[in-house]
Amino acid sequence: MTTMRLGNGTWSILRAACVGVGINAAGAQLLRVTQDIDYGLPDGVVVRIGARGQEGAAKRAVDVARWLAFSGIPVVQAVSDIRQPVVVDGHAVTFWHALPPHRAGTPAEVAAALTRLHGLSPPTDLELGRVAPFVGLDERIAAAHTSSADDRSWLRGYLEELRGRWSALPTGQPWCVIHGAAWSGNVVVAEDGSVILLDPGQLSIGPPEWDLVHAAIECASFGWISDELYAQYCRGYGRDVMRWDGFYLLRDIREFRMATMAAQAAAANPVYQQQADLRLACIRGDIGPRPWAGWAALAD
Structure with a gap:
């Protein structure tokens, strides 16, 4: 940020x-x-x-x-x-x-939108590039001035661990066009039923599971959506990413990105400090098992 x-x-x-x-x-x-x-x-x-x-x-x-x-x-x-x-x-x-008048997409609608997106052939005249799961994270940690030196040291060490695990990512579905930021807030539905994608700037070529893991952690890590809504998501896409061996790595990277985003935001605005502290404690194992209560979207 x-x-x-x-x-x-x-x-x-x-x-x-x-x-x-x-x-x-x-x-x-x-x-x-x-x-x-x-x-x-x-x-x-x-x-x-x-x-x-x-x-x-x-x-x-x-x-x-x-x-x-x-x-x-x-x-x-x-x-x-x-x-x-x-x-x-x-x-x-x-x-x-x-945007026209709209509402947030349901998990099933998000799954349908991702199914269409993942089915696209990559463009021939536009270089999408490969997914970069660790882009900007060193800078976020360096900018997290309200975190202690010990906390920043732990974050740097954990980041290196995640990079090592990524190099051995298990085989999943074939890499394809992915959204990169497929949170439910980035898929909206207009009054005519059109399902509209937002935030297109993060599109890349990568594992489709990188998109699917969003809904999985909204359910299993934060309790933002119910088990039934997540089941609808899985039925809509035709796959449950939590059954894949690489899920835990992608989950951990996503949670880490969210934690470092809050840490950097807190350095710029103290209103985010409580959220930064909570997220760090969760990913470090100080809070207990998932789902973790209290994770909230950073206010605009």
Whole structure:
């Protein structure tokens, strides 16, 4: 997570980017602050301001979204008549159509969307790259200044253990196009029944189990969804990833990524410190067996 200071700086970036593409920024409303900052415009356009130095990632997200749409996969839509991204003061700015009225996808709907995605042939004119499960984790640990030196040392050691285990990942389903961030919040359903994928920037080629493990830990690690809803998910996809020998490794990597995200967020905003401490205690074995109570999504 890269923090970005709000205020006149982001407003000026927003205005400059909009002027550059001929869009009126009047009436813009701040929608969300995560590693990116989203502003909504009255005409139904969402302007996303990325962290400095992320021009390549921003362009990739737009290119992937356009490829998915061309392939018949409903996806959040980049504005088509704008050459993107627009770079202002080192920040990559992209322009997206606001979503229609929608609700979060059910586990069964998420499974159906992943079935379609995993069945795609990789693009011939767009390099998706291979999944990188450890990308950014060293930086997250280094940025976790509110964690003790002992805690950061433990995190670094555990990260090395996970890397070693990944090198011996058991054989599973053939690698394919995967979403990379297939949490239920990243799949929404419009009023016409369209199941829309969000956050296309993490698409890659990798084991489909990397996507399937999300729902498994939502159920087994955090208790966010019930056993019955998880069973519906498995029936919808046709497979229960928890029955695969590699599940425990992918579960541990996902939990580790979530723990280090909270640790980095706490260094930028103390409101996340309790969540960071809880997540670390859980993955270190201080809390007891799963499911662990208290894990909550980091607020936008």
